[in-house]
Amino acid sequence: MGFKCGIVGLPNVGKSTLFNALTASKNAEAANFPFCTIDPNIGVVDVIDERLDQLAKLSNSNKKIYTNITFVDIAGLVKGASKGEGLGNKFLSHIREVDAIVHLVRCFESEKITHVNSKISPADDLETIKTEIILSDLEIIQNKLEKGKKKLLSEKQVQILEEKLNNLNNGEEVKINNLDEEKLLSTIGLLSIKPKIIVCNVGEEDLAEGNAYTQQVEKKYPKEKIINICADIEDQLSGLDKDEKETFMKDIGLNRTGLNKLIKEGYDLLKLDTFFTSGPEESRAWTIKKNTTAPKAASVIHTDFEKNFIRAEAVTCEDFIKYGSAEKCKESGRLRIEGKDYIVKDGDVLHFRVNP
Secondary structure: OOEEEEEEOOOOOOHHHHHHHHOOOOOOOOOOOOOOOOOOEEEEEEOOOHHHHHHHHHHOOOEEEOOEEEEEEOOOOOOOHHHOOOOHHHHHHHHHOOOEEEEEEEOOOOOOOOOOOOOOOHHHHHHHHHHHHHHHHHHHHHHHOOHHHHOOOOHHHHHHHHHHHHHHHOOOOOOOOOHHHHHHHOOOOOOOOOOEEEEEEOOHHHOOOOOHHHHHHHHHOOOOEEEEEOHHHHHHHHOOOHHHHHHHHHHHOOOOOHHHHHHHHHHHHHOEEEEEEEOOOEEEEEEEEOOOEHHHHHHHHOOHHHHOEEEEEEEEHHHHHHHOOHHHHHHOOOOEEEOOOOEOOOOEEEEEEEOO
16 A cells, blocks of 8 residues: 545645656646646655665566555635635545645745735644634534434444534544544544645745744644645756756755655654565565554455465565575574564565465
8 A cells, every 4th residue: 555645735835836846747737826726636656765676686676666655736725615615625525535634835935926815824824724624524523413314323423423523613623532433533534634744835945944934833733743845946856867866955955855755754644664575576665554463464465365374474674685685584593484463564574475
């Protein structure tokens, strides 16, 4: 599995420019007017992993397959979207389809690019998005608690929904606190439960230290994941080859691309790990949830592997690279035989034994 990340924000904050840069494409039209993007643009990006590069080289693999992340450039949201303003329900339905939300806010000055609210205030922009998401969730829960539908719910489910309705009425986003809540709330299409990253789109001069706008965001949302990205720089980087990119990044003092920042934060946010398989035919990265057991990890490769699982042969990526192969790891006592209860670790190189 990879994960799907939706880029949302008010019109003209740089969503399409960022999308084009991250996906190294020109699929999303970037223009100085609201609703330039109507249907969502979708781009699939390889998650480049140097560990996989080394494994493929050591195994002399014919193929190397990275895991990937899908970015969705969603149309700009405006106040009243939950009631159909702008692109309204179309916008909200597109958000429901993603695993995580990137809230992109404008934190740069420009006379050439208008702001939909005539002034730059990223905290206000975020509050607009939050309000529309809360109003949408209110409607969903109210519909679930209608007299006729209420009969289909257990007493516990009604209690959960009424508690969350009260939270939403107080201007609070829905939080999942336990397994019962997760089972119910994750199936009804709520938006505020989705993990989120706030991305401040800044000018090049503010990339390292931020500015008054990014400080405004940090002060208003101290508990959220917040990163600074310059969409214009990312757009320039996307058109360069590897050597040119390294030189340009060094010249402007950039350690990591915005894509790498987003991937790292996205994996942390969604609690994802990567394991590898490696051999002469192919070396491949696989994405799983943290605390996944070996049989469940095997099912990512093929669904039959879970029920036919016998054992997993495991080495750490570091040991595989140090000793050169799984066989040499075995000779050195670094290869482990793991059973059905084994929790796969990030960076494990695994070979699954299954019944035919």
